[in-house]
Every structure is written in C-alpha cells, then in structure tokens.
Amino acid sequence: MTTDIFISGGGVAGLIAACLFGSQGLNVTCVDPAPPVTERDADGADLRSTAFLQPAIPVLELTGVWHRLAPHAMPLHTMRIVDAGGDAALPRATRDFDATDISEMPFGWNLPNWLIRRELVARLAELPNVEFLPGTACTKIFTRSASAKVWLSDGTIRNAQLVIAADGRNSLIRDNIGIDVKTTRYGQKALAFAVTHPIPHNNVSTEIHRTGGPFTLVPLPDFDGKPSSAVVWMEKGPEAARLHALPEDAFNAEMSERSCHLFGPLTLASKRGLWPIIAQVAERFSAERVALIAEAAHVAPPIGAQGLNMSLSDLSELLELSKTLPLGSKDMLGAYDKKRRFAVRARVAGIDLLNRTSMSQAAWIKDLRSAGIGAIHDAAPIRKSLMKLGLGTR
Template identity: 65%
Template sequence: MDHDILIAGGGIAGLTAAAAFGAAGFDVLCVDPAPPVASREAPGADLRSTAFLQPAQAFLAEAGLWERLARHATPLQTMRIIDAGGPAPDARLSRDFEASDLSPDLPFGWNLPNWLLRREMAARLQEMDSVTFRTGVSVERLFTRTDEARVSLSDGRTLRCRLLIAADGRDSALRQAAGIDVSCTRFGQKALAFAVTHPIPHGNVSTEIHRTGGPFTLVPLPDHEGRPSSAVVWMEHGARAAALHALDVPEFEAAMTERSAHQFGPLTLASRRAIWPIIAQHARALSSERLALVAEAAHVVPPIGAQGLNMSLTDLKVLRDLARAAPERLGDADMLARYHRARITDIRARIGGITALNRVSMLQAPALRDLRAAGLAALHGAAPLRRALMQLGLGQTR
C-alpha cells in the first residue's frame, strides 16, 4: 500500500483533512492541480473569509493548525442582524446576538481570510513527516476493490490507498466517477466577495443586513493599512450582481455603502471583487467503495450563518474519529456506512434551514419584508429560543 489515505483537493477542507489525519498517525498524500494562492493580491486569490465557529477550535488544535492560525484570527463576539427592508435602504431594526449568552469566555468564532488560511495550512503540512502535499497533480482515474483504491494521477503514477477522500469541490470529479447523484437547488442569485475598509471600527461585530436579493454581510478582519477592515459577502439576484460586479470602483463603492445601511460610514474597496453563483446542493450518498465525500463534494450551502466550512469540519471530525477508533478498518464498507449515517441527517437539516433563511432574505414585497422584521424582533425577544438557535448554529447539542 502506497498510502493510508489519499486526499483529492488542496482547498481549505482538503488541507485541514491532511493535517487532521496526519496528526492522527495516518500516512497521507494530498494532491491538487494548482498550488495554494497565498497572497491577497495574487491572481486567483480566494477573497472570501472563513469564520471558524467555537466547536472547530479543538479540532484545529488537534490537527496542529490552531497554533498557526490563532495569531491571525479576528474574534466574532457579536452577530448583528439588521433589517433594512423599509421604503429607504436604512436600518429600521437591529438586534444583537451575543456570544456571552452562551459562554462568558469564548466568542462565537474567529474569522480569517481564505488566502491566509491556505498559506498557513500548507506551511503546517510541510512540517509533518506523515503528510505529503503535491501540487500540479490531479486524480484522473479511480478503480476500487473491497480492500483498496487504485488511483491514477495526472503525472502518470498509479497509487494504492485504503481510503480516498474527495475534497475536490462542488463539481467533484470523484463523486461523478463514483456515480453518486446530487440534489441541487438554484436560487437565481450570485454572491460578490471582497474586502473593504471603513472609518467606523467593527468592534468584532459580524453584521448581516437584510433588504432584498439576499443578505449583505460584513465580517471583521484585522486593520488594513491602518484602517478598520471587513470581509463582505453581498448576495443579490443574478443580473443585479453581474451589473454590480461590472461597475467602476467609485460607483461600486457608492452602491455598497448604501446597501450597508451606512453602518460603518463610507466603504472603500480594498481588494478585487469575486463573483460566484449561489446554490444549495448535497450528495445523495456520502460514500462509495473506499471513497468518502467531504466538504463541497458532499454539500454546498449559501453563505449564511458561517455554516459551510463548519459543516465540512464536522465531516472531517466524524471521519477522523471513525478512523482513529478502528484504524484496521480504515476505508472499509462498515466504516464508510457509519460515516454516511452519522452525517446525512444533519447535512439535510442544515441545508433545509439555510435554504429557508435564504429565501426569507430574498423577499421583495414590502408586506413580506415587514413580516421578516417582525419575526426577527420576536425571535430575539424570546431569550430561551434565542439561545437555542444560537447553540444550533454553533452545532452544540447541549
């Protein structure tokens, strides 16, 4: 056997998986067609940010990643939801959800830019004797048997492993090769992602502003060039998003400042703009012979409530725990069936909940937007329900 585990995909989920399984004592090879883009200004840099929620911290620490990430992380102490659905695009209702309601010492989570995450995670893998990370290489063919997977790589090599992990994205070639179907919902939306600076400090508050088309979310980042900075995800109907993406910078800055309900003063664009379509998608099965699907190969959700990557980390933790509990059964049919059963119900429930929230955020009719605002006020005002929903969002079961 050439490796215990082969991971296809060197995005954040794939790099995390390599670190986690390597730290658990497995021999791991992770491959990706392209090297990580590890600079904010480099062509192809992922300009989104990722919020790691509370439960992720221990898992990242066990993988040896948190020590590298902590010094770059911006804590998320408050989540503020604003309804700006009145006649003018101004805040008419604002409610804060405080991490202190759940724990006195910990924030909801920590936010980091994706390009920086990939830089630090790739550096961690270089330190690990049990992990090999190869770029410029992809999986081309897959042949599985009950006791092993044989993988043909683009460099001409054929390797044998006990478990193949597909972390190769929403259009996963490995998922398709295994014949696993997906259920997909399209919303007619696109998301713009970029970074901004602003004169008013964010105070470690993540701010989600609802009007129509989808939420406009500002997530705290470290100061940039001496000014407060935030990562922004702006979801809009597809044609509107494309038109915004094409605007000259001054026009775009005026539009995003208005859409932000002027919460942080005039917004200044501090990065390139990325755009991508919004879908909700999940694989009908999370495994096949010697193959496990994780992250966006298994599920895709709209960027609401920091659920996407945190669902992916739960995939990895469940899979890692199963492997560590019975290493002699790594990748066998029983282990992979357990993985599917442990994750599929939660994945479907979270996708359903996020899909519903996204449709509410898209409302255009004034009367329905009024109902949305009233619902937010009622939810926040019921303290037990508020705390229960926050715990659910964090993935806590207590």
C-alpha cells in the same frame, strides 16, 4: 505506491484534512490540479473569509495549525441582524446576539481564506508522512473491498485504504463512483471582497437584509491602519454582474448605501470575487472506500458561517470513526454516511429557507422577517437555543 489516505482536492477543506490525518501519524497523499494561492493580491486569490465557529477549534488544534492561525484571527463576539426591507435603505429592526449569552468564548474567529491556505501549506511542509502534490490531478478511481486505486495526471498511481473526495461541487471522484446530487439554483451570485471603514466594527459581525440576499460584514484585523471587514454581498445574478463591473468609486458608493452607512463610507480594499450561489447535497456521503466531504458532499449559500464549519464536522466524524473501526471499511463509511448526511440535509434546508426569505421582494415577507427577528431575539430561551444550533453545539 501505497498510502493510508488519498485526498483529492487541495482547497481549504482538503488541506485541513491532510494536516489532520497527517498529524495523527497516518500516511497521506493530497493532490489538486491548481497550486494553492497563498498571497492576498495574487491572481486567483480566494478573497472570501471563513469564520471558524467554536466547535471547529479543537479540530484545528489537532491539525497543528491553530497556533499559526490564531494571531491573525478576529474574534466574533456579537452577531447583529439588521432588517432594512422598508421603502428606504434604512434599518427598521436591529437585534444583537451576544456570545456571552451562551459561552465565555466568542462565537468564532474570522480569517481570510488565502491566509488560511498559506498556513496550512506551511504545516504540510512540517509533516514528512504527507505527500502534497499541487499541480497534479486525480484522473480515475477504481475501488474494491480491500483498497482503492487512483490514477494521477503525472502518470503515477496510488493505492489507499481510504479516499477522501474534497474536490468541490463538481467532484470528479463523486461522478466516477456514481453518486448523484440534488442541486437548487437561486439565480444569485455573491460578491466577495474586503473593505475599510471609518467606524470600528468592535468585533460585531453584521448581516443586513433587504432584497436579493444578505449583505454581510465580518470583522477582519485593521488594514492600512483602518478598521476592516470581509464582505459577502448576495444579489440576483444580473445585478451582481453589474456591480462587479462598476468602476471602483461607483462601487464604493453603491455598497455604502447597501450597508445602510452603518460603518460610514465603505472603501474597497481588495479585488472583487464573484461566486455562483447554489444549494447541493449528495444522495450519499460514502461509497466503497470513499468518503465525500465539504463541497463534494454539500454546498449551501454563505449564510451563518455554515459551509466550512460543516466540512470540519465531516472531518471530525471521520477521525472519530477511524479510531474504532478499520480505516476505509464498510462499517466506518456506512456510519459516516448515516450520521453526516441526515445532519447536513437538515442544516442545508434551514439555510435554504433563510436565503429565500432574504431574497424576497414581497412586502409581507419583509414585514414578517422584520417581526421575526425581534420575536426570536426577545424570547431568551429561543434566542439561546438558536444560537447554540447555529454553532453546532448543544
């Protein structure tokens, strides 16, 4: 069977890729060994959230799914950075970065990942030119100059002009075509969950730095009539495992203290997920007839909502190149690699530095971090430039 594009991986990035290229009229096959979990409280649900930054919205509109997501999305008008690196768990430097400084729109819109999957799967069902095979894995790939051939776990074969590897940080496609990665391990894990709190978030995303990594609360729509936020809590691995195993009441108490009680007592409103934190970049983002995207190409610590937004930039670049160059050609994929690899390396290096600074227990680094937050915020040209850089705009 022949298709224009074969996508290995049915996570959020792979599903967006299938919707994006399918909406442009291309024939697409998308596979994943595990069916997507599309219910909040189901086993295996992805309890993380994604803040789609401004440049992501035109891409989501092209997929035909943004109108489905927008009613559930929480606008992010302000990014609040809090340094609490003193002797007590109290804020000692707080600065607000307001979207109105650089735009008439919010910085972005936050949504839970399980809901994003639900709406993407619903969109795929509307596209007769997209073949979505959940529960099916890619087992082998062979490429030649004219096309690629992929073998599936159901015993069938697909021939494609372009293979998109969206199969994660342990990508089978990447390994099969012999692309190495550089991996940085921090000894950290991230707890991901949702909370309710008595003090409204007022569309403010709050990132609290102490030690171990940031504690970030990102606004969600109200849950059970109470203000709600998605939380990513990064800690050294053993500490994260200890927190993950705590009884709910004890966990509520510890996370309320870690949040400096900025929103009052926090109450767990979902299951807790636990994720390893690494930085990883592939040595190349393309090979013959293959493009790497998302975590097959790059992984970064969850700071500044960069992960999936970098993935959407991957897809935007592939889409633009496909309009002027033959699909899956050497010229198309060479241009993709050249543009995306260098941009991603620079961004991951910046995130790496921020994470190491946030992890540090050294008093002088904490003091430097606290002073730096104020200096960056109070110098308006620097503040605005960094906000635009974080969004990926000019």
